[in-house]
Amino acid sequence: MSHNPLLDAHDLPPFAEIEPEHVVPAIEKLLADNRTAIDRLVAQAEQEAPSWASIAAPLEALNDRLARAWSPVSHLNGTMNSPALRDAYQACLEPLSEYSTWLGQHEGLFRTWRSLKEGPAWASLDEAQRRSVDNTLRDFHLAGVDLPADKKRRYGEIKARLSALANTFSNQLLDATQAWHKDIADAERLAGLPDSALATLAANAEAKGVDGYRITLDFPSFYPVLTFADDRELRREVYTAFITRASDQGPNAGEYDNAPIIEETLALRRELAELLGFATYADYSLATKMAESPRQVLDFLEDLARRAVPQAREEFAELSAYARDELGLAALEPWDVGYASEKLREARHAISQEQLRPYFPAPRVVDGLFQVVERLYGVSFEEDESAPRYHADVRYFRILEGGTPIAGFYLDLYAREGKRGGAWMDECRVRRLEDGVLQLPVAYLTCNFTRPVGDRPALLTHDEVTTLFHEFGHGLHHMLTRQTVADVSGINGVAWDAVELPSQFMENFCWEREGLDLIAGHVDTDEPLPAELLERLQAARNFQSAMGLVRQLEFSLFDLRLHHELAAPAAAEVQALLDDVREAVSVVPRAPFNRFQNGFSHIFAGGYAAGYYSYKWAEVLSADAWSAFEESGIFDAETGQRFRREILEPGGARDAAELFRAFRGREPSVEPLLRHSGIRAA
Numbered sequence: 001m002s003h004n005p006l007l008d009a010h011d012l013p014p015f016a017e018i019e020p021e022h023v024v025p026a027i028e029k030l031l032a033d034n035r036t037a038i039d040r041l042v043a044q045a046e047q048e049a050p051s052w053a054s055i056a057a058p059l060e061a062l063n064d065r066l067a068r069a070w071s072p073v074s075h076l077n078g079t080m081n082s083p084a085l086r087d088a089y090q091a092c093l094e095p096l097s098e099y100s101t102w103l104g105q106h107e108g109l110f111r112t113w114r115s116l117k118e119g120p121a122w123a124s125l126d127e128a129q130r131r132s133v134d135n136t137l138r139d140f141h142l143a144g145v146d147l148p149a150d151k152k153r154r155y156g157e158i159k160a161r162l163s164a165l166a167n168t169f170s171n172q173l174l175d176a177t178q179a180w181h182k183d184i185a186d187a188e189r190l191a192g193l194p195d196s197a198l199a200t201l202a203a204n205a206e207a208k209g210v211d212g213y214r215i216t217l218d219f220p221s222f223y224p225v226l227t228f229a230d231d232r233e234l235r236r237e238v239y240t241a242f243i244t245r246a247s248d249q250g251p252n253a254g255e256y257d258n259a260p261i262i263e264e265t266l267a268l269r270r271e272l273a274e275l276l277g278f279a280t281y282a283d284y285s286l287a288t289k290m291a292e293s294p295r296q297v298l299d300f301l302e303d304l305a306r307r308a309v310p311q312a313r314e315e316f317a318e319l320s321a322y323a324r325d326e327l328g329l330a331a332l333e334p335w336d337v338g339y340a341s342e343k344l345r346e347a348r349h350a351i352s353q354e355q356l357r358p359y360f361p362a363p364r365v366v367d368g369l370f371q372v373v374e375r376l377y378g379v380s381f382e383e384d385e386s387a388p389r390y391h392a393d394v395r396y397f398r399i400l401e402g403g404t405p406i407a408g409f410y411l412d413l414y415a416r417e418g419k420r421g422g423a424w425m426d427e428c429r430v431r432r433l434e435d436g437v438l439q440l441p442v443a444y445l446t447c448n449f450t451r452p453v454g455d456r457p458a459l460l461t462h463d464e465v466t467t468l469f470h471e472f473g474h475g476l477h478h479m480l481t482r483q484t485v486a487d488v489s490g491i492n493g494v495a496w497d498a499v500e501l502p503s504q505f506m507e508n509f510c511w512e513r514e515g516l517d518l519i520a521g522h523v524d525t526d527e528p529l530p531a532e533l534l535e536r537l538q539a540a541r542n543f544q545s546a547m548g549l550v551r552q553l554e555f556s557l558f559d560l561r562l563h564h565e566l567a568a569p570a571a572a573e574v575q576a577l578l579d580d581v582r583e584a585v586s587v588v589p590r591a592p593f594n595r596f597q598n599g600f601s602h603i604f605a606g607g608y609a610a611g612y613y614s615y616k617w618a619e620v621l622s623a624d625a626w627s628a629f630e631e632s633g634i635f636d637a638e639t640g641q642r643f644r645r646e647i648l649e650p651g652g653a654r655d656a657a658e659l660f661r662a663f664r665g666r667e668p669s670v671e672p673l674l675r676h677s678g679i680r681a682a
Helices: 020-045 052-079 083-104 107-118 120-124 127-142 149-179 195-207 219-228 232-243 259-275 281-288 294-327 334-349 353-359 362-377 462-479 501-510 513-519 531-539 545-565 571-585 614-632 637-648 656-664 671-676
Strands: 181-184 213-216 380-383 395-401 404-414 424-429 432-434 437-439 442-449
Touching (some): 052 432, 052 442, 083 149, 127 281, 149 259, 195 219, 213 219, 219 442, 281 545, 353 462, 362 462, 362 637, 404 424, 404 462, 424 462, 442 462, 501 637, 545 571, 614 656, 637 656
Parallel strands (some): 404 442
Antiparallel strands (some): 380 395, 424 442
């Protein structure tokens, strides 16, 4: 194999040229080249006082070349998964982990960075460069540079194994999701489902060459069944299949069980933390976050629980009474909650997600999203149909300012086979400066919405619209940065518990008339969302909001306590802890076979370990930031530019708390979050 596209310099990944057999040779060569180059840089630095140009800049270039090769591989593994690509991806995890450990424990490199901090060149560094140096020195300690040789070796073994375990967890969850389906010949069994959902299930069946309808465990397929299907037994069957994925329970019991992965992961995380001198993995995790200690986070979560749980219990009691009196459900089961809630929402507010779908055709929503950003930040968008792409659904856009490109992004909206579930933003290219040439930031924006059927555009639910705005907020944080030092450019270097601020902030535009006038237009007539529908939508915004809040608190408390209280727990102890958390804050019924934790990829495969609380922590910041727009007008140009200048552009060059104070002029308050969430205890 003579030519390897992953080793070429490209502005955008050459997706059409990348084959699984390119992956391992490219990564092996880049890692070997980097090791040689780094040892040479360190040897040179020991002869003279290091400077930014002599050590930091060439290291950044080496890191970027590796990232430019690995980024498309990692992204394709998540969006175009195949057995060959999966094998190639997995084969690189251990070498990449070993390289990361070697880099973090390189004593000569550590001394060089420390000399840069303590030497004459420090005075000439700007704010971003100094922040990068400080973060790098911190990360050397967190990588075990101070450890004796045997413990360094053990640290490397643990990191490599944790990387492999996270990949296995993700693969088994994807396999378990795709292993189950249910074919239904008679549409009567699907009574209650809206036409859009029936069309999706029919398209699923047609794609597999079967008659009738196919239910899968992809969100656009199973969710309408649990929300609308009148057939209670069908709801129970689909719920059971979903909540037992990758576990010892349910229709594929034991086939893809993630419980052993969870046990080993937690034991290794605890050992890693103790190696580095931390009492628990939660303490280790918080070393790079805004929150100062696990106790501070627990106090924060428990305070929210005290305010929200009583109201959540009232909401569930009301739902139970409605289900008993109006739906004939004497006792609500877990597979009834979504169905009964949707019926109650329609009865009280005369609105449903399905009623709203015709007003949110995907092309109109995307165009409206762009208009919102244009008004806020004075930028514009243009599509580039000639850009390389990896699937026919994917589109590529550039962001321009004054007619000049400043960033780009891939938009991948629809669910498909071989694509992992959920929605996310990831980096394709990071904004950085090398030899006077500016590399523009490029993002991947990935969702799993209901696909278009026939020649009609995809019609999104309002929930899907807010998801798109959320992920685009992450994308703007990455793309509108002004930093040119990669380590603090965009989302890099931003405290994990502040990184959700820009994403949650963007969701607010999906609830305001001025925002919705840009986003919504009826698929047939392009008429705006009628005033009465908007009023009902806004009135329903906080429907069961306390139940929603305590559900997030359940996940957050489980995650933090799991990484703070249990050393090397068996699966039964993990389940017992989750049950204990649910006893304290959950208000909905629980099935004994529920194995939610076996699919909790955020903390076992997605970087949120001992950090899931970040969603609520950052929501305090985002709600308070939004209140500034409520005061000045949601499209107030000065406030928008100030948000861009103080929150988005600095990236990780300054502390998140400092940036928030610069934007808001004071410390954050929890009151806007409680008010926006309809928590009466506010």
